[in-house]
Each structure stands twice: as structure tokens, then as C-alpha cells.
Amino acid sequence: MDCLRLPFIKSLASNYRVVLASGSPRRKELLDRLGISYEVIPSDFAEDLDKSQFATAADYVLENATIKAHEVYRRINDQTQKPVLIIGADTVVVNAAGAILEKPGSAQDATSTLRSLSGKTNTVYTGVCLIVGSSNQSESPVVEKAVESTEVRFGDLDDSIIDAYVATGEPMDKAGSYAYQSLACFFVEEIRGDYYNVVGFPCARFYQMLLALHRQGHF
Structure with a gap:
């Protein structure tokens, strides 16, 4: 796979232990494109926050990402x-x-979800939290956070296509019960925003976060 090998990314990998706190194969595949050396250590967080306690979905997803990063x-x-x-x-x-x-x-939950998305626009939110530790264990880490959102419009889905899609098993490990980068490409009519955010990791936003930390002198 071709990847970017930016000088400050190479320095980052040399001087830091980089860890992806997620077992998502989509996030791993996208992170690989930066040419960065890292480990995968999924968070043990149960993801059981009460959604009703958050004013917005952006707040909720960012808190999940933050807790995952801090747990690892x-x-x-x-x-x-x-x-x-x-x-x-x-x-x-x-x-x-x-x-x-x-x-x-x-499968029943996936079917119900897809029916609720049929012919309508949904919004995908990804929260990202970066924690930069210090060689001095007594110092508090630096924390950088961001949320990316992308609008996705579905065509009208009849029961036959929903049933066929659910039967593939693809919806079962996907937020919103669909994967645009795979079989859901047949019924997503339009997106507005970062395609890779819909896949599960907002690459451009992540790079800007790394760049900001680099410019602050962290790596």
C-alpha cells in the first residue's frame, strides 16, 4: 500500500509509542496510509454512557472517544x-x-435501523481524542479533541434490499447498520462531507490534529 511518509510523522514514530485504542479494521487500514508505526490496543470501555445525559450527539461521541483513549x-x-x-x-x-x-x-435491530434511514438523510459523527504523554511521568498529558460530521442521504429502500443486505451480515458491526465503503454503496445517493468519516475515521481532521500538536512542539 502506498503511504505518506512525512518527516514529522517519522519523528513521531521514532520518539513515541503510538497506540490505536480501537480494534476497528477500517481505522487501522486508514491509519496505515500515513506510514506510521503503531500498536493496536483496543479499549476495554463498555461504551455504556447514558445518551440522554448529552446535549448533542457530537458531545456523546466525543466523550466515548475520550474515555477510550484515557482507559488505554x-x-x-x-x-x-x-x-x-x-x-x-x-x-x-x-x-x-x-x-x-x-x-x-x-438482525432485527439492523432491519429496523435501515428502515428508519430509507429515503432520508442521516448524519455520521466521529469523535477523535489524542493523548500525548510526556517522558516525565509526573506531568499531565496533552489532550487534543475534535468531532467530524458528514451527511449521508439514502435512496428509498424496500424490504427486499434491506433483507438482502442484512443477510450478508455486513451491518452487524457497523454504526448505523451500514458500510458505505462496501455493499451500502448501492443505496447511498449522496454524501456531504468527509467520505472517510463515514468509513469510521476522519483522515483529514486527524492529520490536522497531528499537525497542530507538531507545531506546538510535541513531536
């Missing part, structure tokens, strides 16, 4: 010789009625 940071920070950079992320879909949709719990 606390677990490994005192077990490494290098300072760490933890990458936490979380993605949700919000339907036209304002309901937050995460991964479906069953």
Missing part, C-alpha cells in the same frame, strides 16, 4: 520507556429523527 493511556503509560500517543475514536450515526444509532444488537 492509564493502562499502558507506566509500562513503556517512550512517551505515548494514544488515538481514541468513536463513530455513531444519527437518523433524521435525531436518534443516535450505534452497532445493531441483532
